[in-house]
Amino acid sequence: MRAELISVGTELLLGQITDTNAVYLARLLASYGVDVLHKQTVGDNLDRVRGAVVLALQRADLVIMTGGLGPTEDDLTVEAVALAIDRPLVYDQSVADGLAAFFERRRRTPPASVFRQARIPAGTQVIPNRRGTAPGLIVPVGDQTIFIFPGVPHEMEGLVAEGLIPWLQARTGGDVIRSRVLRIAGLGESVVEERVRELIHGANPTVAPLAKTGEVHLRITAKGPPGAVGAMLDEMEAALRARLGDAVFGIDDEALHTATARLLIDQRKTLAIAESCTAGLVASRLTEVPGSSAFLLAGFIPYSNEAKVRDLGVPAALLAAHGAVSAEVVAAMAAGARRVAGADVGLAITGIAGPSGGTPAKPVGLVFVAIDSDARTRTEELHFGEGPGRSVIRHLAAQTAINLLRLTLLRW
Amino acid sequence: MRAELISVGTELLLGQITDTNAVYLARLLASYGVDVLHKQTVGDNLDRVRGAVVLALQRADLVIMTGGLGPTEDDLTVEAVALAIDRPLVYDQSVADGLAAFFERRRRTPPASVFRQARIPAGTQVIPNRRGTAPGLIVPVGDQTIFIFPGVPHEMEGLVAEGLIPWLQARTGGDVIRSRVLRIAGLGESVVEERVRELIHGANPTVAPLAKTGEVHLRITAKGPPGAVGAMLDEMEAALRARLGDAVFGIDDEALHTATARLLIDQRKTLAIAESCTAGLVASRLTEVPGSSAFLLAGFIPYSNEAKVRDLGVPAALLAAHGAVSAEVVAAMAAGARRVAGADVGLAITGIAGPSGGTPAKPVGLVFVAIDSDARTRTEELHFGEGPGRSVIRHLAAQTAINLLRLTLLRW
Numbered sequence: 001m002r003a004e005l006i007s008v009g010t011e012l013l014l015g016q017i018t019d020t021n022a023v024y025l026a027r028l029l030a031s032y033g034v035d036v037l038h039k040q041t042v043g044d045n046l047d048r049v050r051g052a053v054v055l056a057l058q059r060a061d062l063v064i065m066t067g068g069l070g071p072t073e074d075d076l077t078v079e080a081v082a083l084a085i086d087r088p089l090v091y092d093q094s095v096a097d098g099l100a101a102f103f104e105r106r107r108r109t110p111p112a113s114v115f116r117q118a119r120i121p122a123g124t125q126v127i128p129n130r131r132g133t134a135p136g137l138i139v140p141v142g143d144q145t146i147f148i149f150p151g152v153p154h155e156m157e158g159l160v161a162e163g164l165i166p167w168l169q170a171r172t173g174g175d176v177i178r179s180r181v182l183r184i185a186g187l188g189e190s191v192v193e194e195r196v197r198e199l200i201h202g203a204n205p206t207v208a209p210l211a212k213t214g215e216v217h218l219r220i221t222a223k224g225p226p227g228a229v230g231a232m233l234d235e236m237e238a239a240l241r242a243r244l245g246d247a248v249f250g251i252d253d254e255a256l257h258t259a260t261a262r263l264l265i266d267q268r269k270t271l272a273i274a275e276s277c278t279a280g281l282v283a284s285r286l287t288e289v290p291g292s293s294a295f296l297l298a299g300f301i302p303y304s305n306e307a308k309v310r311d312l313g314v315p316a317a318l319l320a321a322h323g324a325v326s327a328e329v330v331a332a333m334a335a336g337a338r339r340v341a342g343a344d345v346g347l348a349i350t351g352i353a354g355p356s357g358g359t360p361a362k363p364v365g366l367v368f369v370a371i372d373s374d375a376r377t378r379t380e381e382l383h384f385g386e387g388p389g390r391s392v393i394r395h396l397a398a399q400t401a402i403n404l405l406r407l408t409l410l411r412w
Numbered sequence: 413m414r415a416e417l418i419s420v421g422t423e424l425l426l427g428q429i430t431d432t433n434a435v436y437l438a439r440l441l442a443s444y445g446v447d448v449l450h451k452q453t454v455g456d457n458l459d460r461v462r463g464a465v466v467l468a469l470q471r472a473d474l475v476i477m478t479g480g481l482g483p484t485e486d487d488l489t490v491e492a493v494a495l496a497i498d499r500p501l502v503y504d505q506s507v508a509d510g511l512a513a514f515f516e517r518r519r520r521t522p523p524a525s526v527f528r529q530a531r532i533p534a535g536t537q538v539i540p541n542r543r544g545t546a547p548g549l550i551v552p553v554g555d556q557t558i559f560i561f562p563g564v565p566h567e568m569e570g571l572v573a574e575g576l577i578p579w580l581q582a583r584t585g586g587d588v589i590r591s592r593v594l595r596i597a598g599l600g601e602s603v604v605e606e607r608v609r610e611l612i613h614g615a616n617p618t619v620a621p622l623a624k625t626g627e628v629h630l631r632i633t634a635k636g637p638p639g640a641v642g643a644m645l646d647e648m649e650a651a652l653r654a655r656l657g658d659a660v661f662g663i664d665d666e667a668l669h670t671a672t673a674r675l676l677i678d679q680r681k682t683l684a685i686a687e688s689c690t691a692g693l694v695a696s697r698l699t700e701v702p703g704s705s706a707f708l709l710a711g712f713i714p715y716s717n718e719a720k721v722r723d724l725g726v727p728a729a730l731l732a733a734h735g736a737v738s739a740e741v742v743a744a745m746a747a748g749a750r751r752v753a754g755a756d757v758g759l760a761i762t763g764i765a766g767p768s769g770g771t772p773a774k775p776v777g778l779v780f781v782a783i784d785s786d787a788r789t790r791t792e793e794l795h796f797g798e799g800p801g802r803s804v805i806r807h808l809a810a811q812t813a814i815n816l817l818r819l820t821l822l823r824w
Contacts, residue, residue, distance in 0.1 A: 025427070299712070299715065303704075
C-alpha cells in the first residue's frame, strides 16, 4: 500500500508553524509498513488543494489530509476534495447534531458558521470529534481512500486513533515494522552508547540512540512477520536492560513522571513536594497521571524566604547561614514538606534558574534536590551551567528530582 | 515571483526528522515577498526526485531544494536535477579542490566517495561550503532558477546567506511581506471571527484566524514597500483591537503567562496561588518569566482536603457542605492563599480533570476559578466537558485562570 500526505494551510508555506502532524502520520504509517512516497503542502486555496488531491490519487492508494477543516471561509479542504473526486457536498445531520452537542456541553450557543462543517462529500464516513468541532472524514474513491483530519494536533491524533489506526490494522498483512523506545534517565548519551555499543550494530532489530533533554532514548526497530516481531523486540529489550539496569524507566510514550507516579500508586506511598526554582513543574507533571490524588497530599511553592520558614518550618537561621540555595536548606525543605503534610516521602528543589541571581560562589544553573523518607534521605548538588537557559535548567532540575524519587521508590 | 520548495530525504517521509529547513526557507521567502504556493517532500529515489523537479518547474519561477547532496549512494538530488532538465553532469575541478582542502584542514584523508560531490550539472554556479562538504548549487533553467542546498541545517543556512539572500535582494527590490500575530484569550474562534468578519475579507493586509488550545490567533499579513508595511500592520492591528478590546493579550510570540507576569511586575503587585486540579501549572508558567520572584510570594498545591484546611484555612464545614469542587471552596482558597502569604492578589483553581471522579452533578471538566483582591473578587464556573481529556482540561483551566488574573490587573 502506498500512501501520500497532504498538509493544507497557508501558515505552513509562510513558515509560521512547523508541520508536526506530518511527522506524526509518517511515523504511524511507517510502523504499519505503509510506504509514504510523497508529501505535498499547499495553501488555503481551493484550486491548489483540489490539484493536490488529483495528483495524490494518481500515485497513492491512501491519501491522508490534515488542516483546512475549521468553520471559517479559509477552510476549504472538504470542498476541494469534493471537486477533485467530482462528488456533491451533502448536509450530514449527524455531524450537525454532534456540533450542537459540543456547544451544549460547554453551555455556549454555536454561531451559524460552525454548521458549515456539516457539509461533507456524499458517501463519506464520519469519525466524530470529541475534542473539537471538525469531524474526521473517510472518503472512499473506488479502491482508494482519502482520510481528512483537522489540523489541531490533539484533535487529529484522537481521530487517527479512532479512525485511521483500526483501518490500517485491518488492511496491512505480511511483514510489519515495529518499533519500541527504551527511555533512560540519569545517564548521558555517551555513557549509554558505551554500555550498549555492540548491540547498536545489528541489522535487524536495529537500535538507534537519541538524546533528549534530561533523558536518552534507544529506538529498537524490528521487521518480520506479525507473529514474530514482538519476540524480536522483547529479546533486544532484555539485552539492553541487562546493560542499563534501572536507568531504564519506561517504554515508548511513558514519561518519567508517569513511571514514577505509577510506582507511588502501586506502593501506596504518599508524597509532599516543596519546589522553589521549579515552582510547580514536578507537581504538575506527577499530577498529569490519573489517580494522582492517591499519593500527592500537598505541594508547596515557597518562592520567598518567608514562605520557606512559615509553610515548611525551615529555620530562619539556616537560611541566614547558608542561603536559600544550599544543601542544608533543600534538606530542611524536604523534611518540612513531609512533616507538615504527614507524607511518606518529602521531595524538594531549590536553585538558580537565571538569567540573573547568580554569583561566583552560586552561579546560574546551580540546583539542589533533596529527598526525605524512611528508606532514604539524600541531597544532590547539580551544576547545569547557565548555557541551557532558564527554561531548560528548570526542566532538568524537575527531571532529576523525579528520577531521584523513582530510584528511591525502586530501592525502598 | 513564485517559489516552490522540495525537501528530499526518506527520513522525512518516515517521520524520523522534522523538516525545519522548509520552515526556515518559507519564512525567508515570505519576508522577501516571494509567494510559496507548493512544497513537495520526496524520498531518496531518483525517479521521484526527478518527477518533483519537473512538476515544480511547471508551476514556479524559483525552485529551492534541500537534502540528498551528500557523498553516499542515497544522495541523488544532483543527478535527478540533471535528468529533469536534460543536462549532462560534469566534473567541476573547483568543487573537487574545495573538498580536498576541507579534509586537509581537518588533517584527514578524504574517502574517494566524497568526490562524487564534484559532479554537477553543466552551467551550474557553485556556492562553496565552508561548514561541510556538499556545495550549494545555482542551476539556471531558461528564466527559471533551481537552488540546491545540503540538508544539514547549519550548512544550509550558511549557504543560503551567501548564495540565496543576495540573489533575492537583487531581484525583489520593491515589495516585502510582513506578518504580525494578535493573540486573544477568553473568546472562542467563532466569536472572534464574527466580531472581525468584515476585516477578514481584505486583500491586503490579509487577516487569518487560527484556533489554538485556549486561545485564538489572528495573523495579519501586509505586502508593500519596506517603508509602508509597518504602518499597514499598525492600522489593521488598531482596527482589530477596537473590535476585540482587552481580549487581545499579546503580539507574535508573547505567551499569555508572559503578558500577565509583566503586568504583575509593572504594577508591583504580589501574588499567591492555590492550585488543586492544575497542581502547579499556573505557578510554573508564571515563573517561566525571569524576574518572577518579584511578584510570586507563595504557591500552594492543596491536593487533599486536609491541606486545603491546614494550609489555606478553608473551613472544614464549607468543604463538607459544598465539596472541594465548588464556587464556595474556590473563593475560600483564593482568599486563604492571599491572606496566608500577605499578597495583593489570591488566585485559586479547583476542578475535576478526570478521567474518573466525575458525578452527574459535578462531571469531569467542571472547573472553578477564583480571584481575590481589593480590586475584584470573582468566581467563574467553567464547563470544558470530558472530551478534551485530562491534560487539555488542566491546560484550559490554567489558561482561564491566568486570563482572569490578567483582566483583573488591567482593570484594577
